[in-house]
Amino acid sequence: DAEITQSPRHKITETGRQVTLACHQTWNHNNMFWYRQDLGHGLRLIHYSYGVQDTNKGEVSDGYSVSRSNTEDLPLTLESAASSQTSVYFCASSEGQGTYEQYFGPGTRLTVT
Amino acid sequence: GQQVMQIPQYQHVQEGEDFTTYCNSSTTLSNIQWYKQRPGGHPVFLIQLVKSGEVKKQKRLTFQFGEAKKNSSLHITATQTTDVGTYFCAGRGGGATNKLIFGTGTLLAVQP
Numbered sequence: 001d002a003e004i005t006q007s008p009r010h011k012i013t014e015t016g017r018q019v020t021l022a023c024h025q026t027w028n029h030n031n032m033f034w035y036r037q038d039l040g041h042g043l044r045l046i047h048y049s050y051g052v053q054d055t056n057k058g059e060v061s062d063g064y065s066v067s068r069s070n071t072e073d074l075p076l077t078l079e080s081a082a083s084s085q086t087s088v089y090f091c092a093s094s095e096g097q098g099t100y101e102q103y104f105g106p107g108t109r110l111t112v113t
Numbered sequence: 114g115q116q117v118m119q120i121p122q123y124q125h126v127q128e129g130e131d132f133t134t135y136c137n138s139s140t141t142l143s144n145i146q147w148y149k150q151r152p153g154g155h156p157v158f159l160i161q162l163v164k165s166g167e168v169k170k171q172k173r174l175t176f177q178f179g180e181a182k183k184n185s186s187l188h189i190t191a192t193q194t195t196d197v198g199t200y201f202c203a204g205r206g207g208g209a210t211n212k213l214i215f216g217t218g219t220l221l222a223v224q225p
Contacts, residue, residue, distance in 0.1 A: 035215075041217060042217040103158070104155040107155050
């Protein structure tokens with residue numbers, strides 16, 4: 001069965017370190033998204049991609065970057081981790097734009113100390 | 114920018130009571146989706162509404178899209194403990210604004 005996976009599931013890192021969170025989907029979806037979830041804020045979009053070599057900034061993109069070299073993967077990099085980036089990160093994918101539902105991965109809980 | 118607000122933030126009910134969460138957008142939406150997130154889990158798609166005034170039902174869940182396409186609601190009849198979780202609405206603007214904007218979510222607790 002097609003799925004979307006994230007790794008690691010839990011990560012503790014120190015302030016200033018570079019961190020990369022992996023997202024891999026086997027749906028063959030063109031669209032992929034990264035969200036962060038914080039209490040009281042719901043899900044906020046960090047970056048998204050509509051296809052290979054395409055990346056776009058979301059509403060909270062500062063301090064984060066993504067790259068899309070193939071259809072299956074959209075890794076999220078925190079250039080220099082800050083305590084404010086302690087959060088739960090969800091990757092999602094969808095078949096297309098417009099009315100398509102999003103399929104979410106299991107999430108990565110990141111703690112920056 | 115576009116904002117989607119959701120109320121209440123938290124609701125605690127006795128099993129068997131009804132529950133409603135409301136979603137309001139600052140701008141007109143092309144469509145709205147609803148997701149459920151179980152405690153410790155990830156959001157899972159429930160339904161999508163597209164037409165003005167649309168009403169859809171899934172067993173005990175009733176979803177409505179407002180006439181002006183700026184608000185929506187989810188009503189659960191006779192809650193069960195399996196309904197526990199956070200319910201998110203997610204609105205999509207029209208035209209060039211094609212991204213989903215998630216509401217802040219409503220956490221539902223059901224006491225047996």
